[in-house]
Amino acid sequence: MGFERQKDFGTPEVKSDETVTLTIDGREITVPAGTSVMRAAAESGGDIPKLCATDNVKSFGSCRLCLVEIEGARGTPASCTTPAAQGMVVKTQTPRLQKLRKGVMELYISDHPLDCLTCSANNDCELQDQAANVGLRDVRYGYEGANHLSKKADTSNPYFTFDPSKCIVCSRCVRACDEVQGTFALTVDGRGFASMISAGQTTDDFLSSECVSCGACVQACPTATLQEKSVKEIGTPERAVVTTCAYCGVGCTFRAEMRGEQLVRMVPWKDGKANHGHSCVKGRFAWGYANHKDRITKPMIRENISDPWQEVSWEEAIQFSADKITAIKAEHGARALGGITSSRCTNEETFLVQKLIRAGFGANNVDTCARVCHSPTGYGLSTTFGTSAGTQDFDSAMDTDVFLVIGANPTDAHPVFGSRIKKRLRQGAKMIVVDPRRIDLVKSPHIEAAHHLPLQPGTNVAVLTSIAHVIVTEGLAAEDFIRERCDWDEYQDWARFVADEKHSPEFLEAVTKVPAHIVREAARLFATGGNGAIYYGLGVTEHSQGSSTVMAIANLAMVTGNIGRSGVGVNPLRGQNNVQGACDMGSFPHELPGYRHIAGQEVRELFENDWGVILDPEPGLRIPNMLDAAVDGSFKAIYIQGEDILQSDPDTHHVSAGLAAMDCVIVHDLFLNETANYAHVFLPGSTFLEKEGTFTNAERRIQPVRKVMEPANGYEDWEVTQLLANAIGCDWTYTHASQILDEIARLTPTFAGVNWARVTSGEPLQWPVNDKAPQGSPIMHVDGFVRGKGKFVVTEYVPTDEKTGPRFPLLLTTGRILSQYNVGAQTRRTGNNIWHSEDVLEIHPTDAENRGLADGSFARLASRAGETTLRVQVTDRVAPGVVYTTFHHPDTQANVVTTDNSDWATNCPEYKVTAVQVTPSNGPSEWQEEYADLTAMARRIANEPGREELEPAE
């Protein structure tokens, strides 16, 4: 599409079963009751002048520009605050209205710089448009009076400026911050002429304020007051392409607004089904990594990891890789080979990598990052519901009465959905938070959880079973639902189990450290408070009983009847943009795309016939087992696309030992990541802006990824995989990602109805998309569970082996922060670093004082696995005995400290529970010093063949 702003209807869409019909400027229009006259006019093709109204926030009625005449009504009401009524006759353009509007506009312009020609918003400014719209030709008041034209701009935020000299105090930014984002960081300070938009206190600027840089205010601003710095630097965009964000699993859609091949800004798409026009600091602004100087765009090889990298041609790098793969296969067999697919890449790319491993390499040793995040969700929900997909779409949250958020921090890790939850809470829904930390959903402006259960890390199953105990023993179970939808006998077995006194909150309080009365009150609220929805994250799955916790969650949803309609359900919040898709595409070692076990002969034959190969019928190795086998000498080579296991996976010493033991490590990525320190081949990757394909978000929504610029490395990632495949003897001939999607649809029943034309048409597609559900399935298990009856599973609490003691008396738990994303490879190379330039250790004041640690001092964090050093942040967000840190920075490398404990069913690592000690420190740990040396050595790139001079990669 060419560049034009998205149409702004002025006020939000209203949903109502009732309609009204009115006439606007002679046009008859029918709209839902409650719709504003302004929106009705816009929907019928009109354009009433406006400044303070925008359709992302409620009407305000302050600018007085949208006045209209209504037959039979006195005066000239504001169309934004006047609801359309049956039979109403409205005129929007009359000489009287024009005079009034011109007068209003004249006042605005009398205190506005007349620098349109040199203004960065020239031709992209609503004030400019409306001045033209009302026919303003001159200003009678002059410009000499009191004004705000000399006010200085606030440039503290890395991504946008606030220039009060251009502000018309329409308050759209304030309302966007309140209503859309829910942070309440902005206000109108002062009264009358002194009114100014202000971020926080008088001493605050945008950076030091509570602002989370979501960009909602910038999007709402009708002038150049709040504007992206990139627009000031590059100029206004000339075209826009709708694409999907490559950060978290929410799957926001954006307009990539372009000037030539240069990205000017990412603007959240108002028609986006997951985000409805909202964004977070990552998706909105943190795309600078795409052109960062660290990006590697030429292939590189080396015989040994102690050698410097040699830049080579694509042909040479691919042949080098193929020779190694072929030789290892000949000597050690196919099962010595494997690969890791990327949850950051497209469905098509992921599908192709697993196809390369299975059909090209000849082994099933393929895995993906879901191994270390939501694999227990797969196991747990499959066991109970018959399918592990999240049961709801995000919009379902707006029908929820009671949220139960367990082990998730949506306002940091899934911020756009976090804002949706906050919006619903402000409408009156209740919140129960089960988390060792006091996350923002426990208490922040205008929201407060009804109950916070600050449990001891590692006791999720005990807490959930005790909640179930209360529901069953107090007669709060939804027995009608259970009799109809679940196996009644199994329910009775389970009910007897949870009703046992040893599962009561009082008995378990000693283990969970949650006061029993809080558990009881929370259980009663969830069971009786209306629509109850459970949202959970890695605080549930990354435990030795991750799978059991997921089953306990499913039990809770079933026992309260909270399945199969809007507002309820069980919702795993996926970490990465395409982790759902990566799993759908057969990334696990035991199953082919569509969740069909590799041992099934008919299943194998389907793929064998299509691919023209014979497949290994045995399951392959999971990531941690690949590393074990490498140390053992039976696993020799790995192809890793878009994943940095050295930083992201637990027990760094073990990961590095496994990688170092391999004969061939091929890393396919944007940057020389930490894993690449142990690589023999580096294949440059392409960003989400440089490729076409699809991502599947946490709601199973299949969305398009569009190429807006040519790949800097020359190839989309699927093309690189195809080059490698063909070099080892495959005969692949894909010329566009859509052909891979066709193959996926041909071989995968859930994708049967999916194709590129439908994906790019904007049609909402949530799998399964097939003959039974041609439009997809927003909510699962509506009339019954997908497979048979709901199954209650007894979940016995088994304490983790990771226990505190005299040497390691504290429990470490890890997580994410808003501004950084996973291993930080992308966000550390953007302005986001200003908010979180290093990992810090949150520690309770009592624990800090006992150790002589003050806020900001360096501490040594040690476990039985390893140790590192980092600064401490003294805070009561964590309970005594618990410490918390993030894992975004490789020079801290929190995973040196985490252990190789894992979930019993899936081997998902137990990141969330590590027994540690914290002591004062005056320097980096031995590991940190050694790793810094290794990195410097491993990243050397030879300038030219034959020259001895070397230069570091960064």
Added chain:
Amino acid sequence: MDINKLRRMADQIATNFAAIGHDNAVLATADHINKFWDPRMKAQIFADDRSALSAIAGLAIEKLARGADPAPQTRATQFNKVDEVGHSDAG
């Protein structure tokens, strides 16, 4: 591979199935290992000393080592048939 790690994995599975009763837990543990473990892991633990394992895990490994191919004991091991859409174990 580190046999201690394999033993720990097998015992962990057995412990978490223990609540469904001894005989069922043996079957479920065997089914789980059969469906999810790579052949070299299976071969190594088949060759290991059963007494190094918990009772349930030891019996499960014994069954598999003797060639048993247990039917699915949980829905997590009931995978989709070739043309089925219901099941997913998305991580």
